Amino acid sequence: MSSPARGLIIAAMPIYEYAATAKGCDHCTGHFDVLQKSKEEPLTKCPRCGAEVARVISAPSFAMGNAHTLKESNLEKHGFTQYRRAGNGVYEKTAGKGPKFISGD
Numbered sequence: 831m832s833s834p835a836r837g838l839i840i841a842a843m844p845i846y847e848y849a850a851t852a853k854g855c856d857h858c859t860g861h862f863d864v865l866q867k868s869k870e871e872p873l874t875k876c877p878r879c880g881a882e883v884a885r886v887i888s889a890p891s892f893a894m895g896n897a898h899t900l901k902e903s904n905l906e907k908h909g910f911t912q913y914r915r916a917g918n919g920v921y922e923k924t925a926g927k928g929p930k931f932i933s934g935d
């Protein structure tokens with residue numbers, strides 16, 4: 831296991847997993863992931879074929895690390911908030927929405 835980038839954490843939109851409840855297309859027959867804000871209505875139909883889909887897991891997972899794959903300027907557009915370590919257990923926001931400072935270990 832590799833550890834996340836040192837001094838950098840990403841608070842992302844929750845990733846929800848969906849799967850077709852009956853027969854679907856290649857996209858939805860297996861599970862597929864959707865980035866959604868938690869306030870958004872859950873998907874009921876496959877965006878590609880319109881087959882009925884259901885959310886597979888209720889507990890959202892969060893993308894952590896791998897921040898280097900996204901340009902900082904794109905972070906906010908993708909709904910990410912980026913923090914950099916600013917001091918002793920304190921992180922300063924560098925992109926996206928959210929509190930300017932958070933503390934954590």
Ligand SMILES: [Zn+2]
Nearest residue numbers: 855858876879
């Ligand atoms: Zn489909």
